[in-house]
Amino acid sequence: MPMMLFGGLLANNERIPDWLGWLQYLSTIKYGSEALVSNELASDTFGLRENFLPFLDYNLGYRNCMFIMLALTIGCRLLAFVMFKSLVRKF
Numbered sequence: 001m002p003m004m005l006f007g008g009l010l011a012n013n014e015r016i017p018d019w020l021g022w023l024q025y026l027s028t029i030k031y032g033s034e035a036l037v038s039n040e041l042a043s044d045t046f047g048l049r050e051n052f053l054p055f056l057d058y059n060l061g062y063r064n065c066m067f068i069m070l071a072l073t074i075g076c077r078l079l080a081f082v083m084f085k086s087l088v089r090k091f
């Protein structure tokens with residue numbers, strides 16, 4: 001639930017306090033929604049891409065969002081592996 005909140009879908013990221021604002025960069029929902037909108041507007045014939053993406057503050061693009069989501073997934077798995085490895089040593 002916190003990742004949904006900090007992903008920008010339930011609340012505007014500008015309204016989140018500064019001391020919690022860094023959590024938006026850990027939300028895969030933020031990058032997934034930006035990748036989805038960028039993909040849908042890739043073959044835009046009506047000019048929505050130039051108006052709609054800056055309005056939502058989406059400026060990373062599809063490839064960058066997919067790379068960041070892959071890096072977050074690998075990072076979380078490595079962190080879980082290290083934590084499980086440290087627990088196994090204790091027992």
